[in-house]
Amino acid sequence: MSTSRRDLRIYAVGTKKPIIISYTDEHLSITSGSAIQVPLRQVIGAQHNGRSLEISYIWRKKTDPMTLIKLVGTVDDPDEPVLDAWITTLLHMAYEGVKRGRRLKVLINPHSGTKKGVSIFNKTVEPILRAADCSLDVIHTERAGHAYEIAKTMSLDYDAIVIISGDGLIHEVMNGFAHHEQPVNAFKIPIAPVPTGSGNGLSLNILGMADGFDVCAAALNVVKGLPMKVDVFSFTQNGKRTISFMSQALGLAADLDIGTDNLRWMGEARFTYGFFRGLVQFKSCPIELSYKAAELDKDKMLDSVQNRKTKTTSDSANDQEGTALPALKYSTDDEGWSVLSEPLLYVYAGKGPYVGRDLMAFPASLPDDGLIDIAAQLVSSRTEVLLNFAGAPKGEHYWKENLKYIKAHAYRVKPLAPKGAVAVDGEVFPLEEFQVETHQGLATLLSPYGHYAAEPPPRPKTST
Numbered sequence: 206m207s208t209s210r211r212d213l214r215i216y217a218v219g220t221k222k223p224i225i226i227s228y229t230d231e232h233l234s235i236t237s238g239s240a241i242q243v244p245l246r247q248v249i250g251a252q253h254n255g256r257s258l259e260i261s262y263i264w265r266k267k268t269d270p271m272t273l274i275k276l277v278g279t280v281d282d283p284d285e286p287v288l289d290a291w292i293t294t295l296l297h298m299a300y301e302g303v304k305r306g307r308r309l310k311v312l313i314n315p316h317s318g319t320k321k322g323v324s325i326f327n328k329t330v331e332p333i334l335r336a337a338d339c340s341l342d343v344i345h346t347e348r349a350g351h352a353y354e355i356a357k358t359m360s361l362d363y364d365a366i367v368i369i370s371g372d373g374l375i376h377e378v379m380n381g382f383a384h385h386e387q388p389v390n391a392f393k394i395p396i397a398p399v400p401t402g403s404g405n406g407l408s409l410n411i412l413g414m415a416d417g418f419d420v421c422a423a424a425l426n427v428v429k430g431l432p433m434k435v436d437v438f439s440f441t442q443n444g445k446r447t448i449s450f451m452s453q454a455l456g457l458a459a460d461l462d463i464g465t466d467n468l469r470w471m472g473e474a475r476f477t478y479g480f481f482r483g484l485v486q487f488k489s490c491p492i493e494l495s496y497k498a499a500e501l502d503k504d505k506m507l508d509s510v511q512n513r514k515t516k517t518t519s520d521s522a523n524d525q526e527g528t529a530l531p532a533l534k535y536s537t538d539d540e541g542w543s544v545l546s547e548p549l550l551y552v553y554a555g556k557g558p559y560v561g562r563d564l565m566a567f568p569a570s571l572p573d574d575g576l577i578d579i580a581a582q583l584v585s586s587r588t589e590v591l592l593n594f595a596g597a598p599k600g601e602h603y604w605k606e607n608l609k610y611i612k613a614h615a616y617r618v619k620p621l622a623p624k625g626a627v628a629v630d631g632e633v634f635p636l637e638e639f640q641v642e643t644h645q646g647l648a649t650l651l652s653p654y655g656h657y658a659a660e661p662p663p664r665p666k667t668s669t
């Protein structure tokens with residue numbers, strides 16, 4: 206397509222060489238000697254003051270992290286109506302299908318990860334949100350539980366809630382929404398994580414391995430991401446219902462989280478420490494696991510993941526009706542439960558492929574299939590478990606015979622020994638009888654893709 210009517214010539218301060226700027230339906234082109242093409246999705250702002258033009262965009266040089274660029278220059282032969290129209294059309298195209306200037310609630314946890322959340326927000330995230338004309342209502346969380354209280358009582362007229370923290374704060378926000386006076390409407394507010402925690406599983410699931418720890422990519426998602434419905438779980442223990450959005454871990458898998466809380470300064474390494482500590486102890490996981498099966502065939506499950514990637518929304522993800530939190534469906538002793546009888550080393554159940562960079566725990570997970578993925582490691586040797594974890598960052602252990610992988614509507618755990626713990630989204634609960642069931646499409650995330658970004662592991666040529 207012709208771009209001539211859209212060409213502008215500007216001069217950066219102190220230079221005589223012109224920069225030619227133009228755009229097509231897909232790119233903003235900037236030419237000054239060499240040329241770069243910025244995808245319009247990465248263009249977030251443009252303004253002029255009659256003579257000077259400023260364009261803000263997110264740019265990545267080769268494999269570097271993304272960064273905010275502000276291109277500023279004096280326009281050659283300025284004509285105000287032409288400049289107005291040029292900017293209006295550029296922004297219209299750059300924000301196609303997305304509201305410009307989102308109204309955002311921003312929660313910053315100064316305590317998460319390596320405690321850099323506040324400076325990352327000030328230096329990197331806020332300039333991007335401001336350049337995109339977002340209006341911000343920023344709160345620094347003051348204690349554990351603060352985000353829960355905020356989410357429980359917040360007004361619902363925000364376009365998104367931005368979480369500058371790790372997965373723990375997202376767990377709090379989801380539980381706050383569950384106790385909001387309008388829980389279903391609260392869950393319609395999209396959640397957008399900015400990864401400043403240790404594991405940052407949700408950010409990895411939304412943005413993928415390459416961008417999951419990139420705070421600029423996350424800020425761009427805040428500005429341009431589209432709402433994606435996602436299932437959440439009710440974890441019910443002793444009559445108390447807790448919302449879980451990511452995982453429930455028992456046995457060796459729980460060791461990753463439990464007792465490593467005081468090691469947040471280590472960043473992600475605390476999970477590796479937790480894993481090796483668990484491997485040294487090598488305790489079995491004495492539980493009875495029963496489940497309402499939906500799918501047991503690993504090949505079929507990964508076919509569904511590939512099919513889902515061709516769509517930006519699910520056929521089955523229905524918008525929640527009503528205002529009350531969905532009732533529990535499986536609270537009575539109904540039929541159709543299967544029991545896993547083999548001895549187990551760990552059980553990890555959840556939603557979203559990654560729980561951290563070291564572990565793609567649920568390669569077959571879909572955001573909105575209304576099911577929970579259960580990975581149950583049968584008791585085997587230390588060496589086999591160690592080998593399984595060697596391929597875990599890419600989810601290769603999925604294909605191991607000694608890993609049972611079940612898609613279920615619900616599951617139950619009965620402990621067979623008095624001691625132990627279960628980690629729910631990383632928070633510690635006692636190992637007492639519990640049940641988990643799914644609520645299809647109850648919560649909302651912002652996503653660049655409309656599906657999880659992870660690439661599931663291909664079936665190995667030789668079976669293991």
Ligand SMILES: Nc1ncnc2c1ncn2[C@@H]1O[C@H](COP(=O)(O)OP(=O)(O)OP(=O)(O)O)[C@@H](O)[C@H]1O
Binds near residue numbers: 316349350374
């Ligand atoms: N001001 C604060 N002081 C102490 N703790 C806080 C404060 N604000 C929030 N918290 C608590 O910090 C905990 C850790 O936060 P979060 O889980 O987001 O980070 P993380 O554990 O480093 O990352 P991840 O969960 O991704 O591994 C949360 O459980 C939250 O309750």
